[in-house]
Amino acid sequence: MRRTWIGIAPLVLLWAVSGFAQDDWDSVVVTASPVRDNVYMIVGRGGNIGLCTGADGTFIVDDQYAPLTDKIVAAIETVTDDPVRFVVNTHFHGDHTGGNENFGKMGAILIAQENVRRRMSVEQVRTLLRQDSIPAFPVGALPQITYTDEVTFFWNDEEIRAFHVEHAHTDADAIIHFKKADVFHMGDTFFRGRYPFIDIDLGGNVDGVIAAADAVLSMSKATTRIIPGHGDLATPDDLKAYRNMLFSVRFAVRNMIEEGKTLEEILAARPTASFDASISEDSEQFVRSVYFSLTR
Amino acid sequence: LRTIVLVVALVLAAAEASAEEFFDLVEIAQGVYGALVVDRPPTYVFANALVVIDEAGVVVVDTHQSPSAATALVGKIEALTEAPVRYVINTHWHGDHVYGNQVYRDRYPGAVFIGHQSTREDMLGEGVARRAEELEALPESIHQRELWLETGKGPEGRPLTEALRERLEYSRSARTRYLAELGAVDLVPPNLTFERKLVLYLGRRTVEVRHLGRAHTRGDVVVYLPDVKILAVGDLLEDGFPYFGDAYPSGWAKALQEVGSLEAAVLFPSHGPILRDRELLDVETRLLSTLTEDVRQAVADGLSIEEAKDRVVLEEFRSFFGGDDPARAEDYRENVRAAVERAYREASGQLE
Numbered sequence: 001m002r003r004t005w006i007g008i009a010p011l012v013l014l015w016a017v018s019g020f021a022q023d024d025w026d027s028v029v030v031t032a033s034p035v036r037d038n039v040y041m042i043v044g045r046g047g048n049i050g051l052c053t054g055a056d057g058t059f060i061v062d063d064q065y066a067p068l069t070d071k072i073v074a075a076i077e078t079v080t081d082d083p084v085r086f087v088v089n090t091h092f093h094g095d096h097t098g099g100n101e102n103f104g105k106m107g108a109i110l111i112a113q114e115n116v117r118r119r120m121s122v123e124q125v126r127t128l129l130r131q132d133s134i135p136a137f138p139v140g141a142l143p144q145i146t147y148t149d150e151v152t153f154f155w156n157d158e159e160i161r162a163f164h165v166e167h168a169h170t171d172a173d174a175i176i177h178f179k180k181a182d183v184f185h186m187g188d189t190f191f192r193g194r195y196p197f198i199d200i201d202l203g204g205n206v207d208g209v210i211a212a213a214d215a216v217l218s219m220s221k222a223t224t225r226i227i228p229g230h231g232d233l234a235t236p237d238d239l240k241a242y243r244n245m246l247f248s249v250r251f252a253v254r255n256m257i258e259e260g261k262t263l264e265e266i267l268a269a270r271p272t273a274s275f276d277a278s279i280s281e282d283s284e285q286f287v288r289s290v291y292f293s294l295t296r
Numbered sequence: 297l298r299t300i301v302l303v304v305a306l307v308l309a310a311a312e313a314s315a316e317e318f319f320d321l322v323e324i325a326q327g328v329y330g331a332l333v334v335d336r337p338p339t340y341v342f343a344n345a346l347v348v349i350d351e352a353g354v355v356v357v358d359t360h361q362s363p364s365a366a367t368a369l370v371g372k373i374e375a376l377t378e379a380p381v382r383y384v385i386n387t388h389w390h391g392d393h394v395y396g397n398q399v400y401r402d403r404y405p406g407a408v409f410i411g412h413q414s415t416r417e418d419m420l421g422e423g424v425a426r427r428a429e430e431l432e433a434l435p436e437s438i439h440q441r442e443l444w445l446e447t448g449k450g451p452e453g454r455p456l457t458e459a460l461r462e463r464l465e466y467s468r469s470a471r472t473r474y475l476a477e478l479g480a481v482d483l484v485p486p487n488l489t490f491e492r493k494l495v496l497y498l499g500r501r502t503v504e505v506r507h508l509g510r511a512h513t514r515g516d517v518v519v520y521l522p523d524v525k526i527l528a529v530g531d532l533l534e535d536g537f538p539y540f541g542d543a544y545p546s547g548w549a550k551a552l553q554e555v556g557s558l559e560a561a562v563l564f565p566s567h568g569p570i571l572r573d574r575e576l577l578d579v580e581t582r583l584l585s586t587l588t589e590d591v592r593q594a595v596a597d598g599l600s601i602e603e604a605k606d607r608v609v610l611e612e613f614r615s616f617f618g619g620d621d622p623a624r625a626e627d628y629r630e631n632v633r634a635a636v637e638r639a640y641r642e643a644s645g646q647l648e
Binding site for chain 1 (some may be wrong): 413497498
């Protein structure tokens with residue numbers, strides 16, 4: 001019986017996480033592609049994964065969904081035979097932490113900002129921007145090391161700095177900087193080619209997202225490469241365009257709030273109009289999140 | 297079979313004896329052990345180490361000054377648990393706390409070394425230089441002791457008493473052994489550094505690692521075990537007058553106030569016995585506050601560094617630190633002058 005449950009558990013989780021059927025997971029293709037030096041980006045489904053290889057052991061940033069762990073491991077094995085020693089989470093959402101328990105069982109050390117562990121430990125309920133909840137994660141999925149502000153790994157001949165940015169996509173975001181390779185992983189403080197999801201109910205705020213972009217831009221050169229939480233590998237110019245989009249939508253929404261407009265009136269005024277042509281996605285949830293950022 | 301049992305017993309006894317030479321292993325709470333340095337260990341071992349055992353792995357705080365002592369502690373740990381050492385924490389960069397790191401690296405290839413960001417920088421910078429100085433100075437100091445012992449005339453031409461001869465013989469022997477070890481020390485700096493706070497969640501225990509600001513060095517960390525209320529304070533508190541060579545006295549005063557605000561029932565210093573009351577904490581907090589305030593006033597009054605040393609003598613702490621003993625009065629005076637010098641440099645903006 002016990003074996004049966006172990007077999008079923010991933011399936012239960014898979015439906016709970018995203019309503020996917022097994023066939024959908026089977027169809028996901030996970031690939032690793034080089035960014036620079038010993039740093040790679042892995043794309044599958046869910047948040048982009050950062051990978052750093054070398055003599056000290058394999059280091060990854062985020063791990064997508066549990067049903068994809070085998071494919072992620074296979075993608076890593078196209079680059080290195082060394083097992084994963086560290087998993088750093090950019091935040092607590094399941095599309096970035098779903099593989100934690102699997103990698104933990106394989107011997108990896110899980111590490112994240114302290115609010116990641118706090119949020120993952122108990123059910124998280126959203127009532128404002130969304131009406132849903134995230135179930136508590138199993139103990140084996142929780143970070144084994146947490147930090148308050150920042151940590152640096154001297155690992156694989158790299159200097160990998162993970163630093164917390166306050167109240168951005170959530171209240172638990174970290175940005176990871178591979179200093180020698182000059183590559184950032186921004187987690188979901190950067191959605192390339194999409195309007196961002198800002199998790200208002202769980203500590204997110206548009207001002208923090210803008211500040212996170214400014215922080216990375218202040219540390220970037222033209223040759224810097226940036227792995228966004230979702231979307232293709234990016235340059236500082238891409239991030240600058242994203243940051244300016246955020247700023248101008250925030251500016252427009254703020255002005256309308258000051259004019260006394262209601263949320264419905266602001267949505268009807270389409271403050272994202274000038275960006276809608278280049279971003280093929282509905283902006284309503286984003287505009288609502290900007291409104292809540294400024295009015296809560 | 298009897299032979300095997302006998303051999304095993306002898307080997308265990310030998311291991312026991314070699315470990316006992318360096319430190320006494322004391323269980324402070326369930327699964328928490330202090331390796332308390334003995335008087336006159338056979339090589340240089342000045343700092344205590346703390347061992348925290350959990351089913352998910354062992355945490356070691358500070359690694360002794362000599363790899364042989366670290367090796368002895370590894371033997372003790374392995375007799376207590378099958379769990380490997382997963383985390384090694386250095387409370388700061390001084391050699392008596394870090395020179396044994398390599399033993400853990402070699403024995404536990406997966407071990408992670410944790411310290412403040414500046415601890416890594418200082419180990420690789422000033423730490424390398426200090427070790428080179430030690431290596432250069434030791435042969436001369438050993439030779440000097442040999443001369444004293446050979447001629448029967450000690451420091452300043454004084455004839456050797458039996459007690460002094462014995463002390464010099466010990467010192468020569470410990471230095472000789474330490475010199476041989478020091479040459480083979482491979483400085484292993486922290487590979488996971490942090491700024492303010494890290495928490496390690498082991499199987500059952502939680503270990504909090506905090507930096508309370510610049511204090512005894514610019515990178516001191518304290519290690520708190522909330523389940524048993526034990527706080528390893530590194531050199532923030534020590535048995536005897538504090539060492540100010542790399543210190544930031546005003547920050548140190550604040551750090552000790554923060555130590556006082558934690559709910560620790562047991563304070564585990566790197567030098568000296570386990571503290572189960574707060575007397576030393578209270579006295580040292582007042583000492584640092586008084587030093588900082590008095591020297592700041594001296595700077596404000598326009599005193600030179602020498603004038604400040606003459607004015608700030610910390611009389612009220614003399615008896616606590618043994619300065620009433622005629623044999624130690626001069627030591628106390630010199631210690632205070634060194635403290636004032638450092639505080640003066642800090643207060644006048646000469647420390648970066």
